[in-house]
Amino acid sequence: MFDDGALALSLPALELERVRLPGSVFSAADIATAEVSPQLRLALDLIVGVCRESGFEPTFVARPEIFSSGESLAWLTKRLNGAKDHLALSDGTAIRLIPGLRNHVFLFGLDRAADAAALQKLERRAPELFGALQTQVNTARRFASGRESPASVAISGVDALEREAPQFYRIALNAESVEDSVARTLRSRLALRPGQRFDEIDYVALTESSLADERFGEWLAEKLNLVYFDPRRALILRIPANAGASRDVEARVRATLAALVAASPRVPLAAAVGAWLTTGDLTADRLSGLTEACDFLAPESFDFWRHSPRSYAGYRRLRVHTRARRLNAAAFAEIVASMTGRPIEVVGGGDDEDSQAPRAEQRR
């Protein structure tokens, strides 16, 4: 995909709604400062970065779907700088293809519940669509049983700077009331104290999609039970980046606590010493002041490519919770290992017996 010195890149149409473009074909400079979602911005930076490392600028296409045949397709093809490959950056609502090119997909926003649900609908409504894809970037989805899934390509991330320092809250759960849990938790804001130590920390990077997964909620509730009654252990939950359309901290805390309450954890009505929420990404370096043994845990919808292998290096173990329904678990473990530079332990899912395991290939 990146070896031919040219690549056509398309973006979700909704992301471009408020962007004034010079035309259907444009350059990275035309959207360098455009107001797009943080998820898309990270994905764009990643792909454009790989193109530049490979010595070329990608050619962007808005709405490739309207150039479906004949003269319009010929017009588009002429403007793609000789690209033989098209990478669709997709939020899961649609996957647009360019006939005559090798089509690939990067599903960049599946941490958002609405986008994950949209992709499931798309898979149900147009299962053959996915058969036209050559590769999937940073995912290992099994799109439809009985059909060959596109091969996976891993592209490791680069660490983006957090705009704001993460805030910390002690979790105070009232199993009878989400709103009371939110109020109590937001009152329990804390600062990391030097000298505070735990034998073990589980750092869990939540996604909005994972909060909608009942089994993941139960798994999380079990972890919470453990730390409530064991002061040597801590559980730090990084709340999802969004709750529906909102990026507001209170909404994100509410969504997280609602999922915990729904899983009926057996905990007392008190703030836990070692159960925290945090609003932003933490690195193992940052957590090293608290413990010698920190495990990184994430649901399968976590975008591992958002961080560099360096930022995963300090964890004792990397673990991913998966349901393995739409996932080729073996390929997924392989691709996450490629992105993070670490072996990954898959927990929570059943065996995946898909014999057509996509080949994982690493770019960085």
Add this chain to the structure above:
Amino acid sequence: MKPPLTLDIGPLLEAQWTGIPVFTRRLAQALIASDELDLAFACNLIRVPESLVHEALRIGGGDYLRTEIETNILRDPEIVDPDRPVLYASNKGRCSGLIAREASTVHDMTTLFMPDTHDEANIAHHLDHLEAELMTDEAIFCISESTRASLISAAPSVARRIRLLPQYVDWPDTFETVERNLPKLSPRPYALVIGTIEPRKNLSLLIDALADPTVAKTDIAFVVLGKKGWMVDDFLARLPPTTQNRIAFTGFVSEFVKYRLLKNAQFLVYPSLCEGFGIPALEAMSLGKPVLAARASSLPEVVGDAGVYFDPLSISEFAAALAEIADPRKLRDLAPAARRRSGEFNWRRMADPVVAWAKG
């Protein structure tokens, strides 16, 4: 003996006929004109008497047909003969797989590839049964090469079952005489835009282009003909006051008013991001009016050499193309090409693929 065919005319039940209902009317009339089939009509596999369909075609709207079906036909419904092949003028919905030989018509794939331009109910209506429909279709009629290509992108396995079903234009003979005897319309030159006002029609390009200096200094006005569709409230609310003396919105109009407005227009503007076919282009061309068309989807396929094209996301390209087509010499040059091109689409071309399929 003529081969039998049942035509599902469900779209004709809509009160106002635009888009797919007009396609259905033309298909029914083309098949009647061909006289090569033992033709029957149905709606959701309930037989509809030929006389009712003929009367609805004469009236040109769906109220009469819908009332007759609801008040009389459904009292004692007659199920279609399952041994006769059935062609749906649109999608089959939940009726898939009930008849031995079924065919449906795919108008476009925008609900799949452009979901941002549709509401969820419309997407579900078109896509929730799509796979079952395609699996049970013996033939799938696509209304243009562009739609065929989009369908193949989504479902490559159906490629060999696809047949083309292009439309044609059929103005009533009386329109020309009546129009000629009416007073002339506004002396100010105008271009016509035809289509339901909805995001896919890309009217925002036209609105934004009016602020472009090249477009602002032209004196041409724009008349937008079509009913208000979906997801456009925001768009209509933010129309700048400066556009008011350049753009007029007529709402839904009769076929004759459309004919009259086209006949008196300089040319047609077709900025749509995506069309299944683009029948307004053909209608304009049949009256010798060239088309300022988006170089997208089916429009180049329909308009051919009878238009000037632009990138539908480029204001500067639109402005340049507008300046080119507004030149009276260009309009004169393109007029014969427009008539010639529209003549290539006729009822025979629409009927033949259906007759061929019905023959088996």
